[in-house]
Amino acid sequence: MDIKKHIDKLCQQALSASRHSGTYDSKIKNSVLRSISKNLDINFNKIIKSNLIDIRNASKKNLKDSLIDRLVLNKERILSMQEGLHQIIKISDTLYKTSKGVKQDNGIIVKQMRVPLGVIGMIYESRPNVTIDSAALCIKSGNSVILRGGSESMNSNKALMKCIDNAFKKNKFHQHMVQLIETTDRSAVTHLLTKNQYIDVIIPRGGKGLIEKIVSCSKIPTIKHLDGNCHVYIDKTADAKKAFDISINSKTQRYGVCNAMETLLIHKSFPKKHITKILNKYKEIGVEIRGCKNLIKISSDIILAKETDWFEEYLSPIIAIKVVDSIDDAINHIGKYGSLHTDAIIASDKTMINKFKRLVNSSSVMINTSTRFADGFEYGLGAEIGISTDKLHVRGPVGFEGLTNLKYIVSSQGKLKN
Structure with missing residues (x-):
């Protein structure tokens, strides 16, 4: 041929x-x-x-x-x-x-x-x-x-x-x-x-x-979109059950997909007993945890994360976890290491939620929702032909409307340009 x-x-x-x-x-x-x-x-x-x-x-x-x-x-x-x-x-x-x-x-x-x-x-x-x-x-x-x-x-x-x-x-x-x-x-x-x-x-x-x-x-x-380095941020105001359920589901519901969470960010004031519960569940499931120094103080059997881990789209049972000082620290981390795909906040404070959704510049921002919902089918688009992290001409899951454009139709009763 x-x-x-x-x-x-x-x-x-x-x-x-x-x-x-x-x-x-x-x-x-x-x-x-x-x-x-x-x-x-x-x-x-x-x-x-x-x-x-x-x-x-x-x-x-x-x-x-x-x-x-x-x-x-x-x-x-x-x-x-x-x-x-x-x-x-x-x-x-x-x-x-x-x-x-x-x-x-x-x-x-x-x-x-x-x-x-x-x-x-x-x-x-x-x-x-x-x-x-x-x-x-x-x-x-x-x-x-x-x-x-x-x-x-x-x-x-x-x-x-x-x-x-x-x-x-x-x-x-x-x-x-x-x-x-x-x-x-x-x-x-x-x-x-x-x-x-x-x-x-x-x-x-x-x-x-x-x-x-x-x-x-x-x-x-x-x-x-190049990759899906998706984040979940647990704010200090997060409901403990939502934080547990969403952080587990976002990572473990299915590993090899672009909307699976790869990095978990946790506010330093979120109760340690709830952090421990999340860590223990990951260990029970068989997820390898790579964490920052502050996380190792909470659980000493965790692998110390390298700089490259924060960039990584694992697509496997491996997760990077970092304890952050503030929501600003979390937003800056996502801005530096993220892929503009999907990032989530778990919080009950509306001020924190509004700040996150305004300043995190990803194609999908999830509020108290698993990153696994970032999908054209779940968004009611029927299906998606892809996901765009670009800004022209379509962003996020690409469905029917993203595959179309607009043209001008101009009419008159014989108008002439003077």
């Missing part, structure tokens, strides 16, 4: 498909999404069989446990994909609808219309669920998308892509609105990143190394 010619063809087909997206109303798009959901049921056994091949291959290659965890498909995760599809169906379709409009003093009427971004390139590791989530959001938002999953999930992605293709055929939907790059040759990605005449945005999802490489090589704008 000539990789460059193959990628060029996919890009040309995607651009052509995107120009037809305006011919599909919400009813047709929702019908496609329902068909995909139904096809996940019909092809369940084939999908699981393909996924097991990927899991076995990943184990043979000694991939990290966090990557293998993301790779796994089971009944629960397929049901979650289907629930995401049905949430996307329920999203109000605002494409091609115009604002009321304002008549200017010069006589022209100015309106705005919501439109798709165009062609999206999606590059991701593991996570075969991204194939369905990305396709569904792009279908609903009128974008065509070229998918390139990791080599470790290729069999799973092909099985899921068949569910999408069959849904397109049944509903007479443009076959090139969603395309999967089926080669594992890395040069396919390199060439894709040069196709700025066809592709409007690249969305990478995966490890920090992958995303940094894509950003440095891409001639196309990206929507991205």
